[in-house]
Amino acid sequence: MLIGGLIGGCSAGQPIRVLRPNETQLTASLGGPVVPSSSPVKIIPYVTVGIMHGVTEEVTLHGNLHALLLAFGTAGIDVGASGRIVRQDGALPEMTIGLRTILFTDFSSIANSRIYPNASIIASWEIQKAWLVYAGTHATVQLSDARVFVSPMIGTQVPASERIFVQAEFIWQAANVVTTSGLFRGESSIGGQGSIGMFVGVGLKL
Secondary structure (H helix, E strand, O other), rough: OOOHHHHOOOOOOOOOOOOOOOOOOEEEEEEEEEOOOOOOOOOOOOEEEEEEEEEEEEEEEEEEEHHHOOOOOEEEEEEEEEEEEEEEEOOOOOEEEEEEEEEEEEEOOHHOEEEEEEEEEEEEEEEOOOEEEEEEEEEEEEEEOEEEEEEEEOOOOOOOOOOOOEEEEEEEEEEEEOOOOOOOOOOOOOOEEEEEEEEEEEEEEE
């Protein structure tokens, strides 16, 4: 199944860069896999809302509620931490790594709960003050069959005001998986691999 790969790219990447100590941001993301033949809106809409908090100069904690799934009786959350490993120096990008655990459950039994470990690495460049372009990848583990799904992404994060930013991202979900048949029937695959997703995110500094 492709579920682990889709979950690994179920929202706009965050954080692109770690926050300052004691800085807190609220976030929201809307988007999903591109399925032009299966959805009137051309994507499978997926909504997350979350929070990020800077703990130190190098570490930010974050968590998200996967809001859309609540309508179907399933709770989805992810929690994790990201760290800066390299600061930007001219053309040398800033590098941010992240680890998170994604949990889905309908509360009926442990058998109906799923955990997906996820790791990410993101390279970002500040091209103007607070305006970032970035590229990176997720790696999501589907424990049920010990599969790893790799999902590269590119995007930009643009300030809308001193407290609000807007983010746009394209992601190639499960790029290492053949998708010429099955869940999305190759609707937005590249060379029969994976599925293209598009996301728009917003953040608010508190």
